[in-house]
Amino acid sequence: VQLQASGGGLVEPGGSLRLSCAASGITLDIWDIGWFRQAPGQEREGVSCISSRDTSIYYADSVTGRFTISRDNAKNTVYLQMNSLKREDTAVYYCATVLCLTSSIGTMPSDYWGQGTLVTVSS
Numbered sequence: 001v002q003l004q005a006s007g008g009g010l011v012e013p014g015g016s017l018r019l020s021c022a023a024s025g026i027t028l029d030i031w032d033i034g035w036f037r038q039a040p041g042q043e044r045e046g047v048s049c050i051s052s053r054d055t056s057i058y059y060a061d062s063v064t065g066r067f068t069i070s071r072d073n074a075k076n077t078v079y080l081q082m083n084s085l086k087r088e089d090t091a092v093y094y095c096a097t098v099l100c101l102t103s104s105i106g107t108m109p110s111d112y113w114g115q116g117t118l119v120t121v122s123s
Contacts, residue, residue, distance in 0.1 A: 003113060005094060007019040016085065028073065033098065034107075058101060085121045096112060
């Protein structure tokens with residue numbers, strides 16, 4: 001089982017990026033998928049998640065209104081569209097299998113994690 005996060009890069013404040021989480025070995029449409037980020041020296045933060053049937057979607061307060069999570073089951077991929085990026089969005093972003101609730105993201109030791117993709121917001 002492998003989750004591959006991609007799409008990170010350098011973007012100016014106010015810009016946009018779309019992250020992708022592609023899976024092999026599992027079919028994402030039966031899994032809740034979450035996005036996390038970790039900036040240097042900071043704790044990992046749950047950013048967003050989407051439940052297996054899209055019945056629950058969660059966004060952290062820090063990204064609500066700017067980020068949108070979605071999935072394309074035909075491509076076995078979950079996306080995170082990030083708009084109006086701020087310098088404080090700079091971090092390594094990871095995707096993982098999770099338990100997605102409308103108010104939180106739950107993780108367990110048995111969850112699958114991608115390797116991370118770096119997002120740098122800077123002018």
